[in-house]
Amino acid sequence: MVEAVFWFFAAVAIVSALLVVTMRNPIASAFWLVCTMLCLAGIFFLLQAQFIGAIQILVYAGAVMVLFLFVIMLLNLGRDDAALKRTPTWFAAVLLAGVLASQLVPALIRYSSERLAFEYTRSAVLADPRMVFDSTLSAAQATLERGVPGDIAKPLFEHYLVPFELTSILLLAAIVGAVVLAKRRI
Amino acid sequence: MLDLLAAGPGQPGFLDLLQGALRPTIALIIGLPLLGFLLNGALSLWRPAAKGAVSVIGAGVLLTTFLVALQLFLQLSAVWHVKPDEVIRVTLWSWIPVGDLRVDFALQLDQLAMVMLLVVTGVGSLIHLFSVGYMKADEGYARYFAYLNLFVMFMLVLVLGASFPMMFIGWEGVGLCSYLLIGFWFSEPANADAGKKAFIVNRIGDFGFLLAMFLIWQATGSLSFAEVFDRAPQVLAAGGAMATAITLFLFLGCAGKSAQIPLYVWLPDAMAGPTPVSALIHAATMVTAGVYLVARTNVLFALAPTSQMVVAGVGALTALFAATIGLRQYDIKKVLAYSTVSQLGYMFLGVGTGAITAGVFHLVTHAFFKALLFLGAGSVIHSMHHAYHATHSHDDAQDMRNMGGLAKYMPVTAVLMGIATLAIAGIPPFAGFFSKDEILAFAFGRGAQQPAFYLFWGMGALAALLTAFYMARLMAMTFFGPNRTGEAERQHLHEAPWIMTGPLLVLGLLSLAGGWLNLPEFFPAIGAPHGVLHHWLEPVLEAGNRVAESVGLAPALSHGATEAFLVGGAILTAVLGLTLGWVVTRRAVAVPAHDAAPETGFWKVLYHKYYVDELYDWCIVRPLVAFSRVVLWKKVDQGVIDGGGVNGAAGLSRALGWIGSRLQSGQVNVYVVLFLVGAIYVLGMVAWR
Amino acid sequence: MLLGPSLAVSAILFTIGVAGVLLRRNAIVIFMCVELMLNAVNLTFVALSQAYGSSGQVFVFFVMTVAAAEAAVGLAIILSIYRHHKSVDLQQINLLRG
Numbered sequence: 001m002v003e004a005v006f007w008f009f010a011a012v013a014i015v016s017a018l019l020v021v022t023m024r025n026p027i028a029s030a031f032w033l034v035c036t037m038l039c040l041a042g043i044f045f046l047l048q049a050q051f052i053g054a055i056q057i058l059v060y061a062g063a064v065m066v067l068f069l070f071v072i073m074l075l076n077l078g079r080d081d082a083a084l085k086r087t088p089t090w091f092a093a094v095l096l097a098g099v100l101a102s103q104l105v106p107a108l109i110r111y112s113s114e115r116l117a118f119e120y121t122r123s124a125v126l127a128d129p130r131m132v133f134d135s136t137l138s139a140a141q142a143t144l145e146r147g148v149p150g151d152i153a154k155p156l157f158e159h160y161l162v163p164f165e166l167t168s169i170l171l172l173a174a175i176v177g178a179v180v181l182a183k184r185r186i
Numbered sequence: 187m188l189d190l191l192a193a194g195p196g197q198p199g200f201l202d203l204l205q206g207a208l209r210p211t212i213a214l215i216i217g218l219p220l221l222g223f224l225l226n227g228a229l230s231l232w233r234p235a236a237k238g239a240v241s242v243i244g245a246g247v248l249l250t251t252f253l254v255a256l257q258l259f260l261q262l263s264a265v266w267h268v269k270p271d272e273v274i275r276v277t278l279w280s281w282i283p284v285g286d287l288r289v290d291f292a293l294q295l296d297q298l299a300m301v302m303l304l305v306v307t308g309v310g311s312l313i314h315l316f317s318v319g320y321m322k323a324d325e326g327y328a329r330y331f332a333y334l335n336l337f338v339m340f341m342l343v344l345v346l347g348a349s350f351p352m353m354f355i356g357w358e359g360v361g362l363c364s365y366l367l368i369g370f371w372f373s374e375p376a377n378a379d380a381g382k383k384a385f386i387v388n389r390i391g392d393f394g395f396l397l398a399m400f401l402i403w404q405a406t407g408s409l410s411f412a413e414v415f416d417r418a419p420q421v422l423a424a425g426g427a428m429a430t431a432i433t434l435f436l437f438l439g440c441a442g443k444s445a446q447i448p449l450y451v452w453l454p455d456a457m458a459g460p461t462p463v464s465a466l467i468h469a470a471t472m473v474t475a476g477v478y479l480v481a482r483t484n485v486l487f488a489l490a491p492t493s494q495m496v497v498a499g500v501g502a503l504t505a506l507f508a509a510t511i512g513l514r515q516y517d518i519k520k521v522l523a524y525s526t527v528s529q530l531g532y533m534f535l536g537v538g539t540g541a542i543t544a545g546v547f548h549l550v551t552h553a554f555f556k557a558l559l560f561l562g563a564g565s566v567i568h569s570m571h572h573a574y575h576a577t578h579s580h581d582d583a584q585d586m587r588n589m590g591g592l593a594k595y596m597p598v599t600a601v602l603m604g605i606a607t608l609a610i611a612g613i614p615p616f617a618g619f620f621s622k623d624e625i626l627a628f629a630f631g632r633g634a635q636q637p638a639f640y641l642f643w644g645m646g647a648l649a650a651l652l653t654a655f656y657m658a659r660l661m662a663m664t665f666f667g668p669n670r671t672g673e674a675e676r677q678h679l680h681e682a683p684w685i686m687t688g689p690l691l692v693l694g695l696l697s698l699a700g701g702w703l704n705l706p707e708f709f710p711a712i713g714a715p716h717g718v719l720h721h722w723l724e725p726v727l728e729a730g731n732r733v734a735e736s737v738g739l740a741p742a743l744s745h746g747a748t749e750a751f752l753v754g755g756a757i758l759t760a761v762l763g764l765t766l767g768w769v770v771t772r773r774a775v776a777v778p779a780h781d782a783a784p785e786t787g788f789w790k791v792l793y794h795k796y797y798v799d800e801l802y803d804w805c806i807v808r809p810l811v812a813f814s815r816v817v818l819w820k821k822v823d824q825g826v827i828d829g830g831g832v833n834g835a836a837g838l839s840r841a842l843g844w845i846g847s848r849l850q851s852g853q854v855n856v857y858v859v860l861f862l863v864g865a866i867y868v869l870g871m872v873a874w875r
Numbered sequence: 876m877l878l879g880p881s882l883a884v885s886a887i888l889f890t891i892g893v894a895g896v897l898l899r900r901n902a903i904v905i906f907m908c909v910e911l912m913l914n915a916v917n918l919t920f921v922a923l924s925q926a927y928g929s930s931g932q933v934f935v936f937f938v939m940t941v942a943a944a945e946a947a948v949g950l951a952i953i954l955s956i957y958r959h960h961k962s963v964d965l966q967q968i969n970l971l972r973g
Contacts, residue, residue: 006877010884017888017911021895026904033907036888040914047881049921052935056917059939064910064946071950072903075957093897096862097890103869104886111879113926151929152936160933167940174944181951184958852969854905858896 006046013039026072030065037061051149201272204265209276212293214254215303216342222247222335230328237327244331245314248338252307259300266297270725273412275348282351289409294348298726301546301719302345302478305553309470310338312689316561317462319685320568330370330460337363341471345478349410350399353479357395357443360472361388367467368459380458387452391442398435401428402486415485415729424489424737433486433493437500440476446534447504450527451799457519461564464519469526469560470553477530477549480537484730487537491739494538495638498629501534502642502649507796509652513659514792516779517584518563521660525610526556528649532625535646539639540734540741541628542727543720547704548621550719554700555609555617558693562603565682565690566664569596573671573678581672586660587779591669595679598687600665602694607661609697611654612760614709617700622650623756624706630752631742647759654763655770662771670778708749881922889915902953902963906946913942 016035023029037060044053156164225243229236265272274295282289295303314334321330337360344356361384369381403409405428406417422429440446445453456468467473480487480497487494505528512524529552536545569592570583581588593600609616612623626646633640669676681687704719734740744752777783785793794800849860888911895908917935924931957963 003877006880010880013884014887014891017891020904020907020911021891021898026901026907029904029907033911036911037914040918043881043884043918044921047877047921047925049924049932049935052917052921052932055936055939059943060910060914064943067946067950068903068907071954075903075954075963077901077903077963090898092859093894096859096866096897097894100862100866100869100893101887101890103866103873104890105883107873108882108886109879111882113878116878116923116926152932155930156933156936159930160937163937167937170944171940174947178947178951181948182954850972852972854965855897855900858893862893862897 002046006043009039009042009046013043026077027069030068030072033068034061034065037065051152200269201274204272205274205276208258208261208274208295211254211258212274212276212295212346213278215251215258215307216293216339216346218247218251218254219335219339219342223332223339226328226332226335230326230332234325234328237322240328240331241318244335245311245318247335248307248311248314251338251342252304252311255303255307258295259304262295262300266725270297275412277348286407287403287409289349289351292348292352292410293343293346294411295346296726297722298478298481298546299345301550301722303342305550306338306341306345306471309553309557309693310341310466312692313462313466313470313557313561316465316564316686316689317460319683320462320564321460324460326370330367333363333366333370334463334466337367337467337472341475344475348412350402350414351409353482354392354395354399357439357475358392360467360475361385361392361443364388364456364467364472367463368456370459370463374458377458380452380455384452384456387449388442391439391449394435394438394442398432398439401432401435405432411482415483418485418489419729419733422486422489424733425491426489429486429489430492433483433490434496436479436483436486437476437493437497440479440497440534441500442476443479444473444476444530444534445504445527446476446500446531447507450504450508451802453527454520454523454795457517457523461519461560461567464523465557465560465564468523469556473526473530474533474549474553477533477537477545480534481542481546484537484540484542484727485733488540488730488733488737488739491636491737494540494739495636496538498535498538498639498642501531501536501538502629502645503531504528505531505535505649506645506652507531509649509656511792511795512656513652514785514789516586516793517582518566518586518589518660518664519560519584521586521656522556522559522563525559525653525656528653529556529610531649532622532646535629535642536625539625539628539632539642540730540739541625542730543704543723544621544624544628546723547719548618548625550703551609551617551621551697551700554693554696555606558602558606558690558697559610561686561690561693562599562606565596565599565686566592568682568686569679570671572680573675576678577672577674579672579675582779585779586663587777587782588670588672589664590667590671590776591665592679593665594669596665596681598681599690602687602690603665604661605694606697607657607764609700611657611764612650612756613764614757615698615701617697619756619760620701620704620706620709623753624704626650626756627743627749627752628741630748631744632739634742635739647755650756651759651763654760655767658764658767659771662768663776667772667776670776672778708753878922878925881918885915885918885922888912888918900964900966902956902965902968903950905965906949906953910942910946913938 013036016032016039019032020029020036023032037056041053041056041061044050044056222243226240229240229243233239262274275292276294277290277292279291280288281291314331317330317334321327324330340356340359340363342356344353344360347353347356365381365385368384369378372378372381399409402414406414406421408414408417418429422432442449453468453473457464459468487497508524508527508531512521512528515521515524529548533545533548533552536542536548566589567583570589573579574581574583605616609618612619614620626643629639629643629646633643671679682690702714705714705716707716709716731740743749784790791797892908892912892915895911896905899905899908917938920931920935920938924935953963956968960968962968
């Protein structure tokens with residue numbers, strides 16, 4: 001059941017991503033991107049990352065994409081006739097992307113916890129994922145406790161406190177920068 | 187110091203104590219002339235008119251140095267009396283510590299260096315004093331004394347250096363000062379050219395010195411004198427190619443510095459400098475550096491009999507060759523210059539024969555009488571110059587054809603020059619007789635082992651005859667006969683002031699008595715024991731003599747009838763030469779220079795110095811200039827270096843820059859593609875590791 | 876456990892994003908493709924956090940923050956470029972040309 005839902009979301013995400021690239025109208029591209037992001041949020045839920053899935057919908061599919069649409073409409077970018085390039089460039093781009101995909105996909109699709117544990121320990125004997133990764137939690141507990149806000153908040157405010165504070169400075173700088181760049185006259 | 191002596195040289199660790207105690211003194215010997223140079227140099231830049239201060243500093247530092255050296259001599263002769271093998275070595279600082287090569291700025295003082303130290307500072311002091319009078323009216327007075335002090339400093343480094351590189355510092359330094367002083371009146375292009383000529387010819391010699399140093403380093407792994415001479419007999423085969431190569435390269439250096447064939451051409455031109463400079467640098471001290479080098483490296487030369495033969499042969503040839511040119515020169519300084527070249531030839535004949543003591547002995551006596559001759563000539567030129575200056579005449583103040591009868595006007599100078607003439611001609615008991623006779627005797631003695639030395643002896647003896655001849659000619663033309671200076675000028679001829687005649691008197695005494703330093707056995711011991719210098723230098727030459735004995739070429743003297751024949755022959759030659767020179771010159775019709783008829787026949791060849799300068803010009807200078815102009819300048823410099831190197835590098839940078847700028851299309855997609863290609867490459871590297 | 880398939884999907888999405896950056900000329904669409912690539916990377920983080928523990932999700936959190944900041948500044952830059960060139964076609968904007 002979980003697998004079927006996963007593959008459904010995956011298929012929709014990939015198709016919408018292709019449409020993002022191929023749609024001539026930027027607004028259409030933006031809407032297909034929202035669709036991709038929603039599908040990804042669904043996959044996040046399946047992968048026991050409920051909190052991330054929620055902010056994916058809130059921040060990405062909501063706020064960021066609204067910003068995109070807002071700018072597109074502000075600039076009045078209608079139908080973009082020359083959106084795609086001529087054939088040779090097309091060919092080269094697809095070839096490069098194909099090479100990249102052929103390197104990545106076959107290497108990644110067979111990944112499993114066992115393989116990961118092996119790469120982590122570099123030892124066939126020790127490569128038991130339950131021994132290597134957080135073995136104190138039982139599978140049931142993991143399903144219940146993983147991905148809830150508390151689970152994220154604990155490392156975020158303990159181990160990653162300084163980077164977390166730094167992101168606030170980054171956001172402040174981004175706001176100031178955006179205002180300075182976008183204003184006609186300061 | 188006195189406590190040390192009281193403690194006794196026999197004690198262990200005495201040498202260390204002694205070196206520690208002498209360290210400041212030896213540093214002072216180098217430091218004082220350097221101080222003089224710095225002070226006088228500063229004065230010449232800011233207060234060139236302060237001649238009083240310059241005189242006091244310039245002559246004062248040298249007199250002080252001489253006194254320090256004298257005191258050192260007294261102390262050390264007491265030490266050496268007990269332990270003759272003690273060499274004082276003082277390391278001032280570490281100079282080149284690179285890997286295995288370790289050269290310290292170190293000075294050493296042994297008996298040989300002591301002799302040179304006394305000669306350089308002693309004769310140097312006298313010449314400095316003379317210069318005070320001679321250069322009084324010159325504008326560059328302070329500059330002159332600055333150079334002179336600097337020269338003495340470098341000469342002392344040369345003499346006292348404890349390693350080949352140290353000696354080379356002095357060697358190059360005196361070359362620099364020689365250049366500066368030859369071209370002292372550089373506003374005349376001829377003088378500046380003469381300075382350049384001296385410098386360039388010396389470069390050829392220095393090249394040899396450098397090569398010799400490389401080879402010595404390769405052969406012995408060291409450059410300090412003590413280690414090299416210690417190891418040389420073990421690592422160098424006697425008569426082997428390495429020893430011969432090293433010594434021949436060293437001799438090339440000597441030939442440059444000491445004006446031997448074929449590199450002698452710079453010395454006569456060097457007379458363009460002030461006369462006291464000619465006396466100090468180009469007669470008494472610097473040009474004898476080559477002889478000193480051979481004496482210093484006597485161990486190496488003893489290992490290479492072939493090189494010894496070359497040294498002696500070149501020396502004998504130079505002695506004869508330069509003496510013949512001296513026969514027909516009219517410039518009083520040119521005569522003395524060729525005489526110097528000739529006498530240096532004698533010294534090399536001596537050291538080449540293996541008779542190091544004889545060579546050094548001649549070096550010392552020559553320093554006395556040749557300095558006297560040059561300073562006497564300086565006194566004459568000074569007087570002539572004043573006379574011509576007073577009447578605004580443009581005649582040559584150095585041409586002997588314009589002199590004559592000067593004895594009446596300058597009696598002191600005439601008498602002292604007479605003493606020097608007897609000394610150089612080899613009349614006993616004057617200084618030159620003993621040293622020259624010793625060299626010839628040793629050369630004759632070695633003839634028994636290597637017959638070529640009989641030839642060298644013959645050349646030397648003939649050169650002695652010619653020496654007496656041209657000196658008699660010089661005296662006769664300058665001081666006797668009718669005066670040819672001119673009616674008006676005659677009134678202004680005068681004896682030099684006491685500051686100039688004083689040093690002449692001292693040098694006259696030394697020319698008279700200098701030979702008693704090393705009286706031979708056959709001569710009655712007047713005022714001094716026999717062979718003082720010989721015993722004095724024995725510790726330095728011991729190692730070389732051991733090597734010479736091992737190859738069967740120990741210096742030997744003849745005794746009995748042969749000796750009497752040699753000595754009698756030498757005296758007879760000198761007397762004959764003097765008489766001939768006197769008679770021939772006095773009988774010739776003497777006319778002033780501007781009325782003189784052009785030279786003819788062989789005299790013309792001699793007058794033009796065998797056309798050697800012209801020969802060098804045609805064979806070396808002109809082809810070199812043409813080659814430089816056509817090939818090096820037009821082809822190599824403009825074509826290869828400018829075209830290929832400079833413009834080529836610029837063009838290459840431009841081309842690369844052009845390619846790079848084509849890459850910078852400004853298109854984001856292009857950057858992305860390139861970035862992606864790189865990323866894929868890195869990914870591949872990681873994945874297919 | 877959907878580790879392998881998740882990673883594969885993220886690789887495909889990333890490749891599509893790359894292809895979009897290469898193909899499109901509209902600056903805003905290229906920007907959206909970059910967001911797509913960022914999302915693909917987020918998926919990787921989340922997938923791996925299943926095995927490694929929740930710190931991977933913390934990174935996703937940071938990536939989202941940076942992406943939001945980037946979107947704000949990037950869109951402001953596009954705005955000012957448009958004001959200057961009256962276009963967001965990157966083929967016409969080659970000020971960096973050497």
